[in-house]
Amino acid sequence: MRLAGCFLGVILVASFATTFALDDNETDTSVVPFKQGIRFDDFDLRFCKALYKSRPGNVAVSPVSVKLLLAMIYEAAAGESAREIQTALNLGGNLECRNKFRAIVNSLVTDAEGKCELKLSSRLFIDPKASYSSGYRRVLYTHFNAEIQQANFSFPLEAAEIINSWACNATNEKVQQLINKNDPNLSSMLVVLANTLFFRGAWETPFNPDSTAKEDFHKLDGTTVRVDLMRTKGEFFFTKDEECGFKLVRMPYQGGKYSLYLILPIEKNGLLQLVEELTPEGIREAIMKMQKADVTLALPKFSVKQKTDIKSILAEMGITKIFSQSEAELPKLSRGNNLHVSKLVHEAGLDVDETGSTAYAATQAQLTPKMQTSSEMFVVNRPFLLFIKDDTTETVVFAAKIDDPLSGGASEEDVPEARALTAPLQEKPASIYPPNFFPSTLNETMMLMGKLNSSGALEATQQQDREGRESSVIMRIPPKGSKNTSTRLITEN
DSSP, rough: OOEEEEEEEEEEOOOOOOOOOOOHHHHOOTTTTOOOOTTHHHHHHHHHHHHHHHSOOOOOEEEHHHHHHHHHHHHHHOOOHHHHHHHTTTSSSSHHHHHHHHHHHHHSEEEEEESEEEEEEEEEEEEETOOOOOOHHHHHHHHHEEEEEEEETHHHHHHHHHHHHHHHHTTSOSSSSSSTTOOTTTTGEEEEEEEEEEEEEESSHHHHHHHHOEEEEEEESOOEEEEEEEEEEEEEEEEEEETTTEEEEEEEBBTEEEEEEEEESSSOOOHHHHHHHHHHHHHHHHHHEEEEEEEEEEEOOOEEEEEEEOOHHHTTOOOOOGGGGTTTHHHHSSSEEEEEEEOOOEEEEEOOEEEEEEEEOOOOOOOOEEEEEEEEEEEESSSSEEEEEETTTEEEEEEESSSSSSSSOOGGGGGGGGOOOOTTTOOOOOOOOSSSSOSSSSSSSSEEEEOTTTTTTTOSSOOOOOOOOSSSSOOOOOOOSSSOBOOOOOOOO
């Protein structure tokens, strides 16, 4: 079986140049203290739970990519804007942030044997008219491995080609058009900060295609669909938590560095309660209790792709200032205008099928090496959770909630929030979403777009064709003082 995924984080910012210097070794002495007893990876489950509870259907996200994006914004932020991100990620300050994420960036690589492919890339695209902090540039390069590349947005077609070519290469051609070359707002961009993560792995214990058969899958709404259920049997690390109501199995990828963990509610309709009651400590404890067992595993084939705005989720977690037109402080990113983030869109996709290698290269050093004598059944015929983790660093690369393996997810046009972007910034997103709402892997895109204010704005050098746009839901970062008090689609005049 082969699993592939890629994630994109993009920030587009418009600004004027001013003098600002950031020391690469500076620390923010005003930040809140590190909270003892709260782990850095607690953010992963808190974010996933908030996303799962707010979106019915399929949902997925790359927690590490979200954290990387937030960390890069944190390095550009000041005051309360920085404190809120710091608190959400439980960072002790700039130095700790840089050390943590430099370690993550260095660890998220293709395994030594080349059997699991992971590509993490970051790049800052900047217009010749823009000016940014040299200190911020050093931080991005040194700690996030982010490179700088010039893109003249006064020539939008050429700028789009530069960015799209990079995104295409960074995601193994999974993302062909990160920037829409026909976007009439392209000429007003000054800075694009992008982060991509691409993952593809083959199972140690593959599924035999001849064993795949049509079987019932029971959705949360009570309906039943017929799915292609893949089957395999082998020794897997497994545990069953009767008190919390779930089973957990670990499926290692070839190479021994990455694994996929499946969390299956014991009760057929137990997913919602499980999501509500799961805690970071509970998952860590369950992983520690896993023992080797002879497991018969059945997993549905599925392919999902989704796009969603995660601004409201971050707001629930206490990150609000960067979205406020009057309170956002992001001076180090632009060295000029005070900017605020008005939209953050996360696109994702995930494919799962039987393909994969038959080679074994098991590594289970971090799990209890004890063999259970009984055989266990792990039949995924109802909604379930999953996450992909780097077992060497405990980094959660990807997480998902699957309600309907047959649904490929809603398109951008199907998302109610994408059709109502003229609502006030503080307004909560629509509560009704199409089935299989999926925010992260095969194609994941986070976009922030900046727009110069009317007093110093660059006029678009050409009017572009509005048809055939892929990135119609974007994140815009207009300067403070802009007369535009609501978020709008890029299709506006």
